[in-house]
Amino acid sequence: MHFLYTFLFSLAVPFILLRLYWRGFKASDYRHRWTERLGFYQGAAQTSVLWFHAVSVGEVEAVAPLVRHFLEQPSPTKILLTTTTPTGSARVTALFEGGVEHVYLPYDLPVVVSRFLKHFQPKIAVIVETEIWPNLYAGCGKNNIPLVIINGRLSESSVAGYRKIRSLVKKTLSNVSVIATQTEQDSARFQEIGAATDKVQTVGNIKFDLTVSEIVLLEGELLKEVVFANRFVFLAASTHNGEEEILLKIYQRVKKQHPNLLLVLVPRHPERFQAVTALSKKYNLNTIMRSSGQLCDQSTDVYVADTMGELRMIYAGADIAFIGGSLVPHGGQNALESAVVGTPILLGPYMMNFREITQGLLAVDGAIQCSDEAEVEDQLCRLIDDAEKRQEMVKQAKHFVTKNQGALALITTLVTGLLSSKGER
Known part of the structure; x- marks a missing residue:
């Protein structure tokens, strides 16, 4: 069996390299350092x-x-x-x-x-x-x-x-x-x-043992006050293909009731930054990218965070966070960063890859899981209108994290x- 595995893997290597080359069209780093x-x-x-x-x-x-x-x-x-x-x-x-x-x-x-x-x-x-x-x-x-x-x-x-x-x-x-x-x-x-x-x-x-520095939390506060101009921020973190379109539609409907709402999109994969920005503009939404340095003001609808390593800071600057990979059958992403930072959490139905964390958060009312697009919209509206509920969710989520460290x-x-x-x- 071991010999057969090695033989088949050796046959697959040229195709694996070809796939890296192909992925390099969207993310050039896949074409580098093959020798390693x-x-x-x-x-x-x-x-x-x-x-x-x-x-x-x-x-x-x-x-x-x-x-x-x-x-x-x-x-x-x-x-x-x-x-x-x-x-x-x-x-x-x-x-x-x-x-x-x-x-x-x-x-x-x-x-x-x-x-x-x-x-x-x-x-x-x-x-x-x-x-x-x-x-x-x-x-x-x-x-x-x-x-x-x-x-x-x-x-x-x-x-x-x-x-x-x-x-x-x-x-x-x-x-x-x-x-x-x-x-x-x-x-x-x-x-x-x-x-x-x-x-x-x-x-x-060990993911429960993550810590967030005071500097990151302070940077998040400044992001909220200065860059986001004190808008009510709905963050969609680590989103996957197929989710952004759903979230953009939700945003368009919810903003009619809450004009101060700003949607911040953080695509999971860097090679999709441009495509997600283009998609948002197709919906006639005023969209800017973080890397552009453009001013986010009251006319901005969508802010695409196209930078690496800043997600915790962005969580800290948000009022509500939706965890990506959960509205499509991907399996979700880790919700603990949002919990530790102190941002109320919304989840889609597909959190299979983080089942234990999800079940734990839901058991203490530290997050809300939505079955579909309509429920995401409904729960978003409810949370926007209920600051006390948001605070209680944050409290319970933080306690859940601490308990499991x-x-x-x-x-x-x-x-x-x-x-x-x-x-x-």
């Missing part, structure tokens, strides 16, 4: 780096506090943070400003993995959430590199897929030292696909222990 994906790197070989892998922006944000912990040690080690996407790469740069090294994750072929491990010689591998790569994991096992999966989670659909190749997955997971999962259900699912029971432990979700400390202890077992401190 193939295991070729500039500069001298490294030794004994602490290696973290985070697929994209959300995972980078989640693991950032753990990375900072090791950067702040009296004798800090070299840290490598790999991602799969260019947006993840950009977030690494924004958060750490050269304090860590970044390369793209190598493709899962033995020769490529071998070059990667030989160049960086990691003393530990920390994989965020669920990235199961047979050759990469086998390479870590062969080189006696402790490998830990943190914030592990598995959806029902993922389990169904892995179950079909259980023998390969079981062999792959035998190279893992510890799997630290978000929930008991995730632990059970990892065991179902072949993980050894004694290697799986439930520690919680603590995973970061447990994972920090876990990783430190694995390093100590190799004679590192």
